[in-house]
Amino acid sequence: xxxxxxxxxxxxxxxxxxxxxxxxxxxxxxxxxxxxxxxxxxxxxxxxxxxxxxxxxxxxxxxxxxxxxxxxxxxxxxxxxxxxxxxxxxxxxxxxxxxxxxxxxxxxxxxxxxx
Numbered sequence: 491x492x493x494x495x496x497x498x499x500x501x502x503x504x505x506x507x508x509x510x511x512x513x514x515x516x517x518x519x520x521x522x523x524x525x526x527x528x529x530x531x532x533x534x535x536x537x538x539x540x541x542x543x544x545x546x547x548x549x550x551x552x553x554x555x556x557x558x559x560x561x562x563x564x565x566x567x568x569x570x571x572x573x574x575x576x577x578x579x580x581x582x583x584x585x586x587x588x589x590x591x592x593x594x595x596x597x598x599x600x601x602x603x604x605x
Contacts (some may be wrong), residue, residue, distance in 0.1 A: 532548075568586060
């Protein structure tokens with residue numbers, strides 16, 4: 491998902507930008523609402539969005555909160571990540587899922603940086 495969200499799974503520069511009229515931050519393109527639902531990790535939204543570990547912790551917490559089905563698939567996680575709590579079945583999340591699927595199918599991902 492990181493690869494599909496940030497053109498190669500890298501920390502964007504600047505870390506936050508406006509995309510489609512919505513401010514997103516970090517390598518997973520999280521929004522303020524996503525950060526809140528993900529547990530408000532770090533000092534604040536902007537600090538967390540510009541920190542690799544904090545952004546990843548937010549994504550993990552968010553998905554743990556909203557994907558509760560024991561048989562969830564990568565598709566469920568990806569579509570919930572981009573579409574929100576009720577986005578796993580929404581048509582508008584399919585394009586994002588296909589980007590993630592291509593990454594998985596063709597090994598296009600980039601591993602996270604070493605600490």
